[in-house]
Amino acid sequence: MTILELVEPAPAPSTAAPVRKDRTDLYLSVGLTTVVLALLAWNIAGFPTASDDEGTYLAQAWAVQHGKGLAHYTYWYDHPPLAWIQLAAGSWLPGLIAPGLLAVAAGRMAMLPLQAAGLLLVYVVGRRIGLPRWAAAVGLLTYGLSPLFLTMGRQIYLDSFAVVWILAALALALTPRKHLWHFAAAGAAAAVAVLSKETILVILPAVLVALWQNTARSTTRPWAFGAFASGLVLVGCFYPLYALLRGELFPGEGHVSLFGAIQFQLGSRSGSGSIFTAGSGANSLLHSWLYYDSVLLVAGAVATVAALVLRRMRPVAVAGAILIAVALRPGGYLPAMYVVQVLPFFAIAVAGVLAWVVSRFQSWQRWSVIAVAVVLAATVVAPRWYVGDRRALTANDNAAYVEAARYLRAQPPSTVVVDDVLWLDCVNAGYPQDRVIWFYKLDLDSEVAARLPGGWRDVDYIVSTPAVRQDPGTLPTVSALLENSTVIASFGPADGVIEIRQVSKEPS
Template sequence: MSTLELPARINASPRPAVRTRREVPDLLIAGVLTALVLVLLAWNIDGFPTASDDEGTYLAQAWAVQEGRGLAHYTYWYDHPPLGWIQLAALAWLPAWLAPGLITVAAGRLVMLPVQAATLLLVYLVGRRSGLPKWGAALALLTLGLSPLFLTMGRQIYLDSFAVAWMLGAVALALSTRRHLWHYAAAGAATAIAILSKETILLVLPAVLLALWQNSARTSTRPWALGSYVTGLVLVGGFYPLYAVLRGELFPGADHVSLIGAWQFQLMSRDGSGSVFDASSGTNALVHSWLYYDRILLIGGLLAIVPALFARRLRPIGVAAAILTAVALRPGGYMPAMYVVQVLPFFALALAGVITTAVTRLEPRRDRRRAVAVAVVAVAALSFVVPRWYAGAERALTAADNAPYEQAAAYLSTRIPDPAGTTVVVDDVLWLDCVRAGYQPDRVIWFYKLDLDSEVAARLPGGWRDVDYLVSSPALRQDPSGLPTVGALLAHSTVVAEFGSSDGRIEIRKVDKENTP
């Protein structure tokens, strides 16, 4: 029996643990389906979606780790735990080997392929260990992998993807059929790694604890299982606050960044994006953008939460989905664009689990009724789901949204005289491309830091007049009023090259230092 396989099925009568020659191994099923999804993810990964500033930031931070420059390419202020981009740095050989000619963000997305492969395999494994038959676990894998929203967000370089893979691993270990104590300790360690990859995945912790509690029910080892889990969680997770303590940056101070200060900002001081029920809020617009790509998985997963909570084997999945949904629906607070990455796997598992439960609860002897039910589900999927997903995924396979960035990167590497002596302000999508083109890292400045990092301000005693070129992108133009130096650069510069059109254009602007007050 393969290591992925579980004989348990929802509400199915026990059967002898005997494999027939016709039985297909779990690993083969999950492996083939994962490979098919990876082909779709990899196809046109450099063209769609448009590179985001966050992706460039994580790649630049990974570069800083690789080069021994600390945990970030600027002052590390504990905005996120660093383990996510440390993992990104460890996988950086993959894009350098497979696609050295692409712009940095486009090539860096190749790192996400093994991460998403692990996620898909773990979705299948968690489904099996939650009592789903093989076809039910396969349905969960395909529900996630074929979603246009997954094909869009799963390509992008987000810390959430690393965190989700580790948290799914923790759930799978907590549901281990062998119930070894080291499995529970490993589940705690995996939970800690997930949290240190992206702290918001901490929301799923109650679901892991519930899975462990249920899996160790009616056994004398339950206290030891919980103790092992907590031990693994604390031993691994404790390294992050210990790092802050050793650097004297645990508590806020006037002359340094701090871990607790960053937490205070994230939880209390950061501007919220509004309520999802407010049509004018940023959260409402963000949720509608998710629904634009895939209403089926988001609405279907939402509807599956309640029945999943009532099915014991599916309850941990339901709890995870319910908590993530409740946080998204809260009246205020900040909602990041990549938050949905954490939601999708649990929605896929909940939806597939509920569908599987509905089918398997039919009387085994009434084959005709079961056949009709399965046929209805199949026809509904073919006639309703497939056309909509195909329409949603078509752009992901054909668009060339990153062409302006590619053209701007080529211009900066070939048309600017003396790159090593040039100071250029860019968004983080192009930061690493400039560094690799010969610009000095200290003279390639992420626009966001011009007004918000005292270390950067010290490099520019003359303010905007010390800048030679500005690369104006949608991210940079988003809120120039909140960044006065960026606003001054836009006002005192001239476009020398422009790529793309409309709001997505990329402008190379030369700063006008003469004849200015």
């Protein structure tokens, strides 16, 4: 027995009941996510129209699954490969369960767990920047019910992987526990985001703002930033290290390179023009986004600017403001899927500003403010969203692709030129991989040209789709195939017809 035990009496045994954890956040976020996910999955095979980008990323995931390298053709460092490596981990399952599905439709289903994680993280980030439960729920629903999300969120885009990982980095940087491993994990998550889609790198300052606000200057902040930098560098260095070990870090004769691809992206790629210039690619793209959902884009942009003055909202506002600034820059390249990165930050900003406005009123007045917001949502937002959401749930824009895939599966294997939407369907149907040719590679890949010593005459069929016909003048072999072939089957309406064309061996 020690002296301390003699002086101080032993503590009485505790009779208090164990404290039960409040699981309201868990039940609320999971319940709302389940509802949105059901809407996202409904008619996912029918809408929107399958794009060549989706087919490309899915084919690259197939190459990873089957040990064919990082892509189904020579990987040229166009984008970091981590997104389709992640896709490869789960894209095999839907096709195994329903083998008759269009390959892109099966790939879209494999994206659903990722989108569920993104929805949950929108709620988590909202709560960690101080939003009340109802506001975090509004943020989740604003994001998930937007017609833009129900359209773009269904598609197989690298941006979807990147934005989920950057949201995870924000959630970890805002951790209330402030453990160093959380900050290191935030750095690792940010690195995974960049290795999924390199353009997400511009949002990194938002994570640093969150880290700064969530740490104390004299104690945890230096260690937190050190841990974050360690996670970021240790994970991020794998990609350039991979290129270095393969002798492909710098441009050289006879091989692709990482820096060569960066030079192309930054200097050689043609821009989309200014969004303020009528008729430019960027202006047309902005109008297409506004067509689907002007409510979230306009309200989100306004809320983002307003949220910059609210300290707790600043990490999310900085992310949104940077994305707005990048979209507004003149002459840069603006891809169609760029809006995928914008939507969650706009949704959180809208919810955060709404919560701030409500908090300015006395408790007895808040219900009046909430009632006004509900009425506005029901009379202004709901009618606009109903049209877009209804189309997402009912349209069947991929019927022609489904019929073309079914036709190709029934034919004996041959040398066929297709877009990347149908590439994997042909391979899965038993066509030899080297005899299914993505149309872009006919004129742009010397290895493909070497397999066709007779040029277009060595091709048996070409499947003419809107993507194949989009700009044939820049692809002379594709043009020759279209000119020297006849239609043997066609599917779909005239403005989006898909034709199976048999190639004549003699010029017409």
